[in-house]
Amino acid sequence: MNCIFNYSLQALEDKLLSLNLKKYNAKQIFEWIYKKKIFDFKQMTNLAKNTREVLDKNFIFNLLTIVKVSSDKKKEAIKFLFKLYDGNYIETVVMQFNYGYSxxxxxxxxxxxxxxxxxxxxxxxxxNLEPSEIVLQYLCAWQYLNKTKKINISNIVVMGIGEPFENYNNLIIALKTFINPFGLQIGQRHITVSTCGLVPKILHFAKDMPQVNLAISLHAANNNLRSSLMPINKVYNLNVLIETCKKYVKMTNRRLTFEYILLKNINDSQKDALALVKLLKPLLCYVNLIPYNETNLCNYSRSDKINNFFNILNKNRLLATIRLERGTKIDAACGQLRIKECQKKKF
Ligand code: SF4
Structure with missing residues (x-):
C-alpha cells in the first residue's frame, strides 16, 4: 500500500480521481495531516464514511520509529535517531535559535x-529516502517535541545525511509538501538546501525551486585542496562550479550561501582566506564559516583561527557569518549517531 506522505498535493488529487474520489478531498486530507497532524483517516470527520473506507484500503501512514533522542543541557539541540520501515537508520536535529526552531x-x-x-x-x-521519509522527519520530530511544549519549527535546512541533489526527484516532492499552503506551509525562504556541488542539478533547482535558499559546501578555494577534501571536485571543479553559480544567481536573482568548515592547518590560513575572497567576490553570495565538529571517525581538528579568518573576509568586504554552534556535545555532526547505532548492530 502507498504511504500517504509520499504524495504531493497534485499527485494526491490525481490518485484520488483514479479511485473515483473527489479532487477536493486531497486538500481536506492535506489539512488533516499537515495542519492538524492527524494520522488516521477515521478521525477525518469532514470526509464521507465511504471515502474514508476507500482511503483506508489504499493508503497507509508509515511513521518513523524514534530509536533515540538526545539533547544538550540547555536543550538547544535535540537529535533524533529514526528507524525506517526496512531497519535502516537516519538522523535529524532540531535546533533552537533566537528566531525559533530549525x-x-x-x-x-x-x-x-x-x-x-x-x-x-x-x-x-x-x-535514497522516499519523499515520505523526508517529510516525516519534520512531522515525527514535531509530534515528539509538542508532547511537552507547544513549539513551531519554522525553518528547515536540508543538510543532514546524504547529498540532497543525488535524490533530486524525491527532494522536490518533499519540498512541495513543506511549502504547500495546505501542507506544512513553511516559507520558501525559510528553507535551505545544501549541495556539495552537483553542477547540473544546481540549474534544475534554479528552475524548480527558485525561492528556496541554496547553499554550496565549498570548504576550499583552490582545486587541489578541494579535490583532496571533496572527491566531487574531481568531477565538477571549482571553475565549473563557480560558473554554474553565476548562472544560478542570474536565473534566480538570489544570494547564494557558501559553507566553509574551518579545519586546523588545512584550509584556515590567511592565504586560504584571501583565495576565498578572490574566488567569491564577483558573486552575489555570503560565506557561512563553520567550526568543525570533531569526530574520531575523521582525522581533522577544529581550527582555532576562525575569528582571524572571519576578519580577513570582513576586511575584504566578503559578507560572512560564523555559524552558531548547537549540539557539539551530542554527536550532532551529521552521521555520528547513526554510525554508532550501526556499529552496535554490526551493520
Ligand atoms: S558532507 Fe557528508 S553528507 Fe554531505 S555530501 Fe559530503 S559526505 Fe555526503
Missing amino acids: ICISTQVGCNMGCKFCASGVNKKIR
Whole structure:
C-alpha cells in the first residue's frame, strides 16, 4: 500500500480521481495531516464514511520509529535517531535559535560523496529516502517535541545525511509538501538546501525551486585542496562550479550561501582566506564559516583561527557569518549517531 506522505498535493488529487474520489478531498486530507497532524483517516470527520473506507484500503501512514533522542543541557539541540520501515537508520536535529526552531533533515541512508571530514560519508549510501521519509522527519520530530511544549519549527535546512541533489526527484516532492499552503506551509525562504556541488542539478533547482535558499559546501578555494577534501571536485571543479553559480544567481536573482568548515592547518590560513575572497567576490553570495565538529571517525581538528579568518573576509568586504554552534556535545555532526547505532548492530 502507498504511504500517504509520499504524495504531493497534485499527485494526491490525481490518485484520488483514479479511485473515483473527489479532487477536493486531497486538500481536506492535506489539512488533516499537515495542519492538524492527524494520522488516521477515521478521525477525518469532514470526509464521507465511504471515502474514508476507500482511503483506508489504499493508503497507509508509515511513521518513523524514534530509536533515540538526545539533547544538550540547555536543550538547544535535540537529535533524533529514526528507524525506517526496512531497519535502516537516519538522523535529524532540531535546533533552537533566537528566531525559533530549525530542523536539519537527511535525504539518504549514508552518502556516496566521500567528503573526507564527514562522518556520514564513512558508510556508503544504502538507498535514497522516499519523499515520505523526508517529510516525516519534520512531522515525527514535531509530534515528539509538542508532547511537552507547544513549539513551531519554522525553518528547515536540508543538510543532514546524504547529498540532497543525488535524490533530486524525491527532494522536490518533499519540498512541495513543506511549502504547500495546505501542507506544512513553511516559507520558501525559510528553507535551505545544501549541495556539495552537483553542477547540473544546481540549474534544475534554479528552475524548480527558485525561492528556496541554496547553499554550496565549498570548504576550499583552490582545486587541489578541494579535490583532496571533496572527491566531487574531481568531477565538477571549482571553475565549473563557480560558473554554474553565476548562472544560478542570474536565473534566480538570489544570494547564494557558501559553507566553509574551518579545519586546523588545512584550509584556515590567511592565504586560504584571501583565495576565498578572490574566488567569491564577483558573486552575489555570503560565506557561512563553520567550526568543525570533531569526530574520531575523521582525522581533522577544529581550527582555532576562525575569528582571524572571519576578519580577513570582513576586511575584504566578503559578507560572512560564523555559524552558531548547537549540539557539539551530542554527536550532532551529521552521521555520528547513526554510525554508532550501526556499529552496535554490526551493520
Ligand atoms: S558532507 Fe554531505 S555530501 Fe559530503 S559526505 Fe557528508 S553528507 Fe555526503
